[in-house]
Amino acid sequence: MEKIYTKIVNGQSGEAKFFLGNEAIVRGAIESGIDVYTFYPGTPSSEVGETFIALFKKVGMKWVESSINEKVAMEVAGAAYARGATAMVGMKNVGLNVASDPLFALATTSPKNENSALVILVADDPQQHSSAVEMDSRNFLKLFKIPALEPGNPQECLEFTKEAFNISKELKLPVIIRTVTMVAHARSNVIVGNIKKSELKNDFDLSKEFNVALRTFFLEMKEDHIYNRMVKALEISEKSKLNRVENENFTNEFELGIITSGVSYSYVVEALNFLGLKAPILKIGIINPLPVRKIISFLDKFKKILIVEENDPYLETQVLAIAHRDNLKVRIFGKDPFSYSKEGLLLPYVGELNPTKVALALINITKLKPKLNLEQILERKYESLTRVPSLCPGCPHRTTGYALQKAVKKVKSTTRKEVYFYQDIGCYTLLALPPFSFANVKYCMGSSIALAQGVTHTSESLNIAIIGDGTFFHSGIPALLNGIYNKAPILVLILDNGWIGMTGQQPHPGSDTLYYAEGDFKKRIYLERLLLGTGAEFDVIKHAEKQDGKYSVELYDLIYRKSLEVLESKNLHVILIQDECIQKTIKRQAIIIRAVDTDSCNNCSICYNQFLCPAIVEIEDNAYIDSGICLGCGVCEEICPNKAIHKEEI
Amino acid sequence: MIYDCYTIVITGLGGQGLIKIIQILGTALMNEGYKVISSETHGLSQRGGKVTCFLRFGNTLNAPIPMIGTADMIIALEESTIIDALKFTKPDKSTLLIISTYEKNVLGQEYPSIQGLLNNLYERSDKIYFIPAMEIAEKQTGNPKTMNSVILGYITKFLYLNKKVLEESINHNFSETIIELNLKAFNEGLNL
Numbered sequence: 001m002e003k004i005y006t007k008i009v010n011g012q013s014g015e016a017k018f019f020l021g022n023e024a025i026v027r028g029a030i031e032s033g034i035d036v037y038t039f040y041p042g043t044p045s046s047e048v049g050e051t052f053i054a055l056f057k058k059v060g061m062k063w064v065e066s067s068i069n070e071k072v073a074m075e076v077a078g079a080a081y082a083r084g085a086t087a088m089v090g091m092k093n094v095g096l097n098v099a100s101d102p103l104f105a106l107a108t109t110s111p112k113n114e115n116s117a118l119v120i121l122v123a124d125d126p127q128q129h130s131s132a133v134e135m136d137s138r139n140f141l142k143l144f145k146i147p148a149l150e151p152g153n154p155q156e157c158l159e160f161t162k163e164a165f166n167i168s169k170e171l172k173l174p175v176i177i178r179t180v181t182m183v184a185h186a187r188s189n190v191i192v193g194n195i196k197k198s199e200l201k202n203d204f205d206l207s208k209e210f211n212v213a214l215r216t217f218f219l220e221m222k223e224d225h226i227y228n229r230m231v232k233a234l235e236i237s238e239k240s241k242l243n244r245v246e247n248e249n250f251t252n253e254f255e256l257g258i259i260t261s262g263v264s265y266s267y268v269v270e271a272l273n274f275l276g277l278k279a280p281i282l283k284i285g286i287i288n289p290l291p292v293r294k295i296i297s298f299l300d301k302f303k304k305i306l307i308v309e310e311n312d313p314y315l316e317t318q319v320l321a322i323a324h325r326d327n328l329k330v331r332i333f334g335k336d337p338f339s340y341s342k343e344g345l346l347l348p349y350v351g352e353l354n355p356t357k358v359a360l361a362l363i364n365i366t367k368l369k370p371k372l373n374l375e376q377i378l379e380r381k382y383e384s385l386t387r388v389p390s391l392c393p394g395c396p397h398r399t400t401g402y403a404l405q406k407a408v409k410k411v412k413s414t415t416r417k418e419v420y421f422y423q424d425i426g427c428y429t430l431l432a433l434p435p436f437s438f439a440n441v442k443y444c445m446g447s448s449i450a451l452a453q454g455v456t457h458t459s460e461s462l463n464i465a466i467i468g469d470g471t472f473f474h475s476g477i478p479a480l481l482n483g484i485y486n487k488a489p490i491l492v493l494i495l496d497n498g499w500i501g502m503t504g505q506q507p508h509p510g511s512d513t514l515y516y517a518e519g520d521f522k523k524r525i526y527l528e529r530l531l532l533g534t535g536a537e538f539d540v541i542k543h544a545e546k547q548d549g550k551y552s553v554e555l556y557d558l559i560y561r562k563s564l565e566v567l568e569s570k571n572l573h574v575i576l577i578q579d580e581c582i583q584k585t586i587k588r589q590a591i592i593i594r595a596v597d598t599d600s601c602n603n604c605s606i607c608y609n610q611f612l613c614p615a616i617v618e619i620e621d622n623a624y625i626d627s628g629i630c631l632g633c634g635v636c637e638e639i640c641p642n643k644a645i646h647k648e649e650i
Numbered sequence: 651m652i653y654d655c656y657t658i659v660i661t662g663l664g665g666q667g668l669i670k671i672i673q674i675l676g677t678a679l680m681n682e683g684y685k686v687i688s689s690e691t692h693g694l695s696q697r698g699g700k701v702t703c704f705l706r707f708g709n710t711l712n713a714p715i716p717m718i719g720t721a722d723m724i725i726a727l728e729e730s731t732i733i734d735a736l737k738f739t740k741p742d743k744s745t746l747l748i749i750s751t752y753e754k755n756v757l758g759q760e761y762p763s764i765q766g767l768l769n770n771l772y773e774r775s776d777k778i779y780f781i782p783a784m785e786i787a788e789k790q791t792g793n794p795k796t797m798n799s800v801i802l803g804y805i806t807k808f809l810y811l812n813k814k815v816l817e818e819s820i821n822h823n824f825s826e827t828i829i830e831l832n833l834k835a836f837n838e839g840l841n842l
Contacts, residue, residue, distance in 0.1 A: 018677045018686065129691040153687065153711065181691065186714045187672060188687040189680045266713035274717050354715040372719045377737050382770055384733040385756050389664060389699035609757065614698055617755060628794045 004054040011192050019190040021183045022047035024154040025121060028161030032117075033196035035062045035085040038073040040474070041503035042092030043130035044184040045123035049090055050504060060198055066506050069445075069474040070095035071102060077118060078106045081174070082211050084113030084204040086165060090121035093137040094444065098475070100140065103174070105213035107144045108225045110172050112205045117169035119161065120176045123184050126310045127352035130181075132425055132444065134350065136311035137178060141288040145226060147233045148176035148288040149242065150262040154188040160242070160285065162193070167236060171229045178287065180310065182263045182352065234289045242285025243294055250278035254366050255303035259295070259319060261287055263353075264308045270355035275368050290318055299328045306346070306365060307334035310353045333365055388433050393615040394586075394633035396497050396543065396579030397428040401436045402611050402639065403552050404464075404493070407559035411462060415567060418461040422451040424476070426468035427502045428495050435610065438466060446475025452490040453483050462567055464491045469527060470500035470508045477530075480574070484536045489570040491563055496527055497581040505584050515588045527576055538574035549638050582631050591632040593648045598622045600644035607636045607645070653684070655708035656809075657716045659735045662727030663754060664697040667798045670823065671725075672705050674802060678811065678819040679707045689714035700731055721745050723808065725801060729753050729780075730762050732771070739774040746808060747775045750783040750801060779804075781842065787835050796828075796835035803839025813840060 008027055011017055019027065025048050029037070037056070039049035049066055056064040062085065067073035070091045077089035091099060103120070124138075125131040141148050147167055151160040157179065164175040209217050237243060256277075260268050261284040268281055282298045284290065299305060299322070307316040316334040323330055333346055346361040347353065356374060363370070391398050408419050423432055423442035432439030441451045452465040467476050472494055483490060498512060499505040507513055509525040531538045541558055543551050555577065562573050601622045608616040608623055613636055615629035625636070627648065637645040658675075662668050672688045679686045684707040691701060706712040718737045723746040726732035732749050739745040755761050771778050783800040787793065799820065806816055820832050 016680060018673070018680045153714075155711075182689050182714045185690050186687055187676050187690070188711065189685055263714065266711075267715070270713040270717060274720075355713055355717045359717065372717075372741060374718060377718050377741075380737070382733045382736060383762075385730050385759055385762070387663065387698065387700050387756055389697050392665075392697060612757075 004051060005058055008051060009055060009059060009195065013194045014191060016189045016191055018187060019154050019158075020047060021151070021154045021157045021179060021186050023051060024157035024190045025161050025177065025179075026051045027190070027192055028158040029088055029119070029165070030059055030195055031158070031193045032162050032165035033086050033198050034088055034165075035198050035200045036077055036080040036087040037061070037064045037090065038067050038077045038087075039065075039090035039121075040067055040070045040073050040095055040098075041500055041506045042095050042123070043503055044125060044179070044181045045090050045092050045095075045121060046503045046506070047184075048121060050506065062198065062200060066500075066508070068509060070099040074099035074102045074106070074120075078102060078174075081106075081116050081118035082109065082111045082113075083206055084111070084115050085200055086115055086117045086169070086198070088119045088121065091123070092131065093122060093124040093135045094131065094133060096120075096122050096137050096140060098445070103144060107146045107174055108218065108221045109213065110210045110221055110224055110229070112207060112210050113201070115169065115199050115201065116172060117165045118174040119164045119168060120174055121179070122176055123179045123181075124311075125181050127181070132429075132442075134311065136314065138287060138314040139312060141176070141314075145230055146173050146176060146288070147171070147237070147286060148178055149285060150178045150287045151183055151285075152262045152265050153183060154186055154190045156285070157183065158190055158192065163240075163242065167233070171232055171236075173225070173229050173233065176288075178262075180263055186263075230289060234292070237286040237289050237291045238293050240286055240291070243291040244283055244285075245294075245298060246281040246283055247278065248280050250280050252277055252279050256306065256365065257282065257298060257302040257304070258306050258308060259284065259298070259315060260308040261285065261315065262310075264310060264358070267353055267355045267358045268308050271359035271362055274355065274359050274372075275362055275366075275370055277362060277366065277368065284315065287315070290315070290322075292322055295319060295322050296326050296328070299323055299330050302330055304365060305330055305332045306361060307332065308347065308353070308358055308361070309334070311349060313337035313349075333361070389430060390612070390614050391427060391430050392582055392631065393613055393629050394582035394631035395427065396577075396582065396633070397431060397495055398612065399543070399552050399579065399633075399635045400428070400493070400495055400555065400577055401431045401438065402635075403556035404438065404559055405436055406556045407563060410560050411563045415462075415564070417567060419563075420452075420455055420461055420463050422448040422463065422465045424448040424465075424467040424471045425502075426471050426495070428466060428468055431466065435612065438464075446471055446479060449476055449479035449483055449490070449492055452492070453479070453486065453488040456488050456490050457486075462491065462563055464493060464563075466493050466495065468501070469494060469496040469498065469510050472527070473508045473510060480536070481534060483572045484534055487570065488572050489566050490572055491559075491566045492572065492574045493559070494527065494574060494576045496576055496578045498578075499581045499584055501581040501583065505581055516584070531574055531576065536572060536574050538576060540576045540578065543579035552635055552638050582633055586631055591630075592634070593627055593630040593632050594625050594634060594637055594645050595627075595648040596623045596625055597644045597646060600642050602642055602644075604641060607640060611636060611639055653708045655706060655710070655712050657712075657721045657723075657738075658705045659716070659721045659724045659738050660703045660705065660727070661724070661731040661735045662701055663731065664699050664701050666701075666727045667795075668701055668703045668727065671798050671802060672703055674816070674819045674823045675705060677822060678815045681815050681819070682811065684708060685711045687712055687714050700734060702735060723748065723805065725805065726750060727752065727798070727801070729767070733762070733767070736770065736774050743774060743776045745775050745777070747771060747778045748801070748805060748808075749778070749780050750797065751780050752784045752797070781839075783839070786838055786842075790838045791831045791835050793828075793831055796832050799832040799835035800839035803836040804842055806840055
């Protein structure tokens with residue numbers, strides 16, 4: 001923690017730091033005198049929250065929390081903003097869907113406290129490097145009608161965050177900072193500014209006329225929001241140096257200009273340099289409201305315009321409308337937002353951009369022939385290994401998957417019923433891949449339990465919902481209550497590894513923080529007590545309490561018996577499987593790795609072929625445990641039929 | 651040495667420590683006065699899967715992703731993953747290919763033969779270097795995980811970087827208990 005503080009907070013104005021985009025956002029917020037940060041972890045936004053958690057007390061911030069979900073995070077930060085705090089809330093793109101309900105009202109409210117400022121960090125993930133869906137959150141901007149800034153590199157992450165706080169404080173509107181993976185997870189030199197201390201006042205005004213979304217007040221606030229505050233936002237956008245023309249004096253024979261924003265700007269510069277093409281670029285930093293006058297005067301200078309943006313044609317649709325409204329004779333290239341056809345598409349709707357894709361679009365328009373034949377390079381294909389991501393060595397979900405696989409096989413053979421699986425968002429989603437293949441339907445955070453109900457009410461099959469503890473707290477609880485109340489005959493497996501594992505083991509309300517750096521700092525909510533309160537039938541199985549080498553067998557047996565019960569009794573049943581995330585366990589417990597006794601091993605392949613531990617491979621007709629990879633969960637020792645696996649002697 | 655823009659592509663498997671290499675090398679390059687930018691991918695989808703990262707430095711700030719056909723150096727932390735980055739090699743075959751001989755098999759798929767791999771590599775580059783970084787790490791430090799520091803040492807020569815700056819960066823980016831081991835591994839790589 002000390003290291004993080006030194007890295008982020010130390011350093012005088014003008015000093016260069018090698019920052020991750022997300023770290024630069026934290027620094028920018030601290031330079032803006034931030035009081036409150038709330039978040040729900042989600043790649044690629046998680047490091048912002050983790051960094052704040054590590055240093056907030058020492059920085060003198062009032063409050064930082066990893067909230068139960070994005071809606072709650074938005075509400076906690078929103079009311080802090082209402083009472084005069086400099087607040088920020090962070091999430092990934094799909095998190096904004098969850099937080100959109102409060103944000104719609106919040107965007108219109110009009111805090112009357114001088115220091116009120118709210119910045120909303122939304123991290124998109126084009127190419128779905130670590131997301132269930134690819135979603136362009138910019139489309140929300142027209143709904144919320146709030147300013148939004150899009151940085152394109154770590155330095156801009158710092159500067160744009162500060163500017164977002166300034167705009168929010170001035171206009172009393174929440175302001176979005178929109179990043180993408182290649183910005184949030186880029187590292188670069190960042191010149192820092194000065195830290196600003198909190199200016200939170202003890203007195204504040206929470207008058208209902210400005211903060212309550214209710215018909216009596218709302219329309220008046222909405223008038224002020226649109227006709228007053230957004231008009232001012234437009235003026236800021238027109239004047240801001242964040243919206244600027246680069247290389248204004250450049251000309252080219254094609255009379256081509258380029259409009260772009262964020263990280264796409266850097267791809268444009270790279271592609272233009274590659275082609276030796278000189279073209280002015282309108283770089284948009286404030287992506288809502290767009291600087292209309294600046295766009296008009298830019299369009300007016302060219303016969304052709306290429307709009308370069310990732311995913312949806314958000315800028316393009318608006319630029320087309322502006323060109324039409326002002327009757328400008330300019331041909332606009334990009335994605336053609338009204339065709340949805342892949343035919344002749346210059347830039348893709350789907351996936352991340354890169355300089356090569358932008359260069360190909362420019363070649364298409366200009367017919368330039370660069371020395372390097374890009375298409376020829378792309379055509380040359382090589383065969384390579386397919387590698388699917390895997391659960392960590394020692395991951396408790398692997399044990400659950402292994403037990404579940406055996407149980408389901410037996411259920412199918414005894415009952416002749418079909419078995420279907422409903423998945424959720426977490427590391428355990430990987431159980432959807434072979435050989436387990438536990439997935440029939442999966443949508444979003446917290447959906448599994450309701451999805452199982454949708455099929456169970458309309459078929460005779462066994463329907464199993466698989467959900468993690470973090471996701472259950474996030475949005476699984478209402479679906480469970482719905483299922484209990486409606487007597488939905490489903491089996492719910494809560495894979496409780498104690499943490500929000502996938503995004504870096506952040507705590508949730510059920511986390512036992514006592515043994516870790518966080519300490520016993522919050523009131524823990526025990527899942528078993530919560531289940532007791534619902535009146536649902538449930539069992540709890542804890543790996544930590546079963547050190548007799550029979551855990552995986554007992555888990556298998558329990559899932560098998562309860563599956564039959566669900567089919568017979570027509571009642572919902574929950575199994576709470578408690579087995580801590582190995583990445584956490586190894587932080588408080590010495591690793592006792594396992595080894596294979598080659599004399600006893602008959603290479604039955606169960607450990608590397610069915611259990612699929614990445615630490616176990618086949619070498620010279622024996623199973624072999626890679627000591628550099630094994631994290632010592634010991635489950636292979638349990639499942640080995642020949643008792644050939646034992647603790648490594650040190 | 652002054653570079654306008656130098657592009658390194660690093661390939662490997664999620665969990666192999668690609669991000670650590672970027673942190674150490676990037677900090678060192680920044681302290682040498684370069685503008686540096688890197689890109690990386692985090693999160694669940696990467697663990698055990700194939701990962702490609704970029705590190706670019708020079709007099710001006712570049713895009714986090716390079717054009718195909720323009721890389722100066724490609725480092726593969728797992729032998730077979732070099733294949734996925736070959737589109738970044740320069741057509742004049744001048745891109746340095748630095749390949750760790752570590753091989754990670756995939757169940758149910760045949761690992762590419764060394765001859766097949768070499769045929770593809772020779773088609774793209776005249777400067778191919780294989781290093782048994784894992785073996786060196788294990789032999790010299792007793793810890794195979796210091797393999798990345800061996801590689802860092804090895805590439806330092808090619809980049810004409812100051813050894814001291816890299817060592818400082820290693821000091822800065824590892825926890826106390828493993829700094830010495832990694833410095834040793836780094837120097838082993840440097841002296842190869």
